[in-house]
């Protein structure tokens with residue numbers, strides 16, 4: 001009986017497995033087509049100076065304008081792209097598009113607005129990744145100082161010598177390198193000084209909890225200080241309330257990103273409303289969170 005039961009479970013498992021595999025294959029085909037047909041879009045979310053509300057950067061976040069299902073955030077399909085080997089192509093498109101958008105921005109900020117691009121694990125391991133990045137800069141004419149690449153901490157847990165060399169050469173050419181979702185991975189703290197980073201982005205989970213949970217606040221405090229003492233820029237992600245912004249500012253965190261200021265928006269809206277000097281959004285009439 002035990003044997004039969006085991007067999008039945010195996011059959012059920014393999015059905016579920018096959019169903020899932022089929023769905024992934026279908027999604028993969030759809031995604032390849034989406035890339036060819038140009039159904040992918042980048043939305044832009046401002047990174048702001050918490051004191052002034054001025055936009056200092058935009059994070060490019062990929063969306064799929066699906067003909068039937070509408071605008072799909074990456075949570076539903078990006079890991080399929082990653083697993084089926086579509087990431088080099090998709091990632092290269094994202095880089096090209098982000099650099100092209102940013103190269104067209106004219107703004108009156110003292111420091112030009114930078115563009116942040118997320119880089120996946122597969123993309124980073126890919127042969128010739130550095131050339132893909134350089135190619136995007138050359139084609140768009142964007143200055144390297146205006147590009148920041150974001151890597152999640154887990155992607156940085158095991159860094160080969162070759163990859164480290166790549167990162168160093170990117171950084172030396174002026175490109176910014178950010179540790180994304182920082183604090184959620186399991187890399188030792190020392191990792192942050194072994195890599196040529198220029199920025200840490202504190203994960204939204206800690207920012208979201210920091211007013212209620214002393215432990216989250218302790219982590220945010222520590223990361224802000226760590227960034228300061230290492231000369232790294234620090235961005236708090238997922239800022240949703242003025243109270244969080246006030247707290248962050250008191251802790252010495254200069255930059256923030258989150259729904260408090262803006263959701264990710266289409267590029268046209270970003271250019272019209274959120275670039276410094278456009279002034280029709282919060283830009284012109286910004287009131288610091290503590291004045292609200």
Ligand code: C2E
Pocket residue numbers: 045060061062073074075078091094118119120150180181204237238239240257258259260264
């Ligand atoms: P991420 O890089 O950490 O991006 C921030 C995510 O938090 C975005 O989700 C953004 O919409 C969301 N967010 C921003 N402000 C708030 C807030 O105040 N509250 C909350 N709850 N969420 C906020 P999104 O766009 O769904 O992207 C999810 C993840 O997908 C990204 O996390 C990133 O890891 C990945 N991703 C997005 N675009 C790309 C891409 O072009 N390439 C790669 N490799 N990964 C991407």
Ligand code: MG
Pocket residue numbers: 059118150180
């Ligand atoms: Mg990111």
Ligand code: MG
Pocket residue numbers: 180181201203237
């Ligand atoms: Mg993040």
Ligand code: MG
Pocket residue numbers: 181
């Ligand atoms: Mg994330």
